[in-house]
Amino acid sequence: MLSVYRLPNKIQDEKIIKILRRDVFILIKKMCLFALLIVLPLIFFYLAFSSQPSLFNGTISYPLIILGTSSYYLFIWVFFFFSFIDYYLDIWVITNERIIDVQQKGFFARTISEQRLYRIQDVTSEVQGFFPTILKYGEVYIQTAGAQQRFLFHEVPHPHEVRNTLIKLAERSKNKNKIKI
């Protein structure tokens, strides 16, 4: 289990500056889809009951409706929980020494990559589209000199502020490590 007090490969005097996740609107979108998936069968049952009331008394149809409804709701519940996990476990940690990118990809794939701040060459923030502009979330691209040349903070809140923070921290880190900008 991760802890803010136990970062992977913690460096001496390392402090967490920011922990980022995708914007909460992304989670709300998932919740809206989930709510729609809950309501749809209710509408279907209402329409079916209005036109065919005997459907709910049939020898086969009634057990099938019970089992089908139970299976459906159990499935979408686990589907929603996985969807939440996908949101919740994708994090970007900015410390005063490095950036850590933790990505959960599906059930059995997880990638953790990190990059020292002094290796950052260029940071770009991008807000594109109606909802991202209104709700102020977007992408932050980080160009580094490392093996993984580009880091992406995907759909994070306030990307311009994140970019400014990263640039300041990178400059500080370069000065500390005496690297020419």
Place this chain on the structure above:
Amino acid sequence: MTFSLYVFLFLYFAFLVPWSVFGLIAIYHMFKFGFKNFTTFFTTFIYIGVSVIMLFGSYYYISQIDWSMNVTLLRGLFNIDFQL
């Protein structure tokens, strides 16, 4: 074709096996990779709680059905008399 309603119930139980496995994998992910904080414990608790409520709700309705009843489908479909 005559068969018992139990067939549907066994199919439902067969569905519950992978569903439980996926649920356990999800909980494992939360505790293995999640932050040690209130949100992790609370959301996992909510997931388990709602799952238990749904399973009990299903059990309530399922227990009221007589699953030993036989069902006949497609009666007379293959009883065609051919007269030459």
